[in-house]
Amino acid sequence: MYPGRFPRDHGAANQALRYVDAVLRDTDLAVRTFLAKHGLKKGGLAKFVEAAVRCRVLDRTVAEANARNAKVPRAGLDTAIDKSVAVVRAERTAASKR
Numbered sequence: 001m002y003p004g005r006f007p008r009d010h011g012a013a014n015q016a017l018r019y020v021d022a023v024l025r026d027t028d029l030a031v032r033t034f035l036a037k038h039g040l041k042k043g044g045l046a047k048f049v050e051a052a053v054r055c056r057v058l059d060r061t062v063a064e065a066n067a068r069n070a071k072v073p074r075a076g077l078d079t080a081i082d083k084s085v086a087v088v089r090a091e092r093t094a095a096s097k098r
Contacts, residue, residue, distance in 0.1 A: 031045070031048065031049075032045065035048060
């Protein structure tokens with residue numbers, strides 16, 4: 001698997017990754033030290049790593065969207081966003097009335 005790519009076998013995506021096999025020893029020590037100073041509880045490392053990964057994925061997604069839309073006029077983006085939000089709100093309102 002290459003960095004930044006998800007496995008093609010979606011069944012493999014649900015398998016646990018061994019954290020200690022995926023990071024450098026210095027990184028592992030730094031994370032565990034940080035968590036210990038902040039009251040590490042059982043499962044704390046897994047939750048911390050998952051939150052960090054989600055944050056990084058969001059950062060990259062936003063950066064890609066910004067790059068993709070760099071040449072689109074601001075007013076055009078605002079209009080497209082407003083229309084999309086209105087559609088989703090209408091769908092949710094209709095669904096909640098059922």
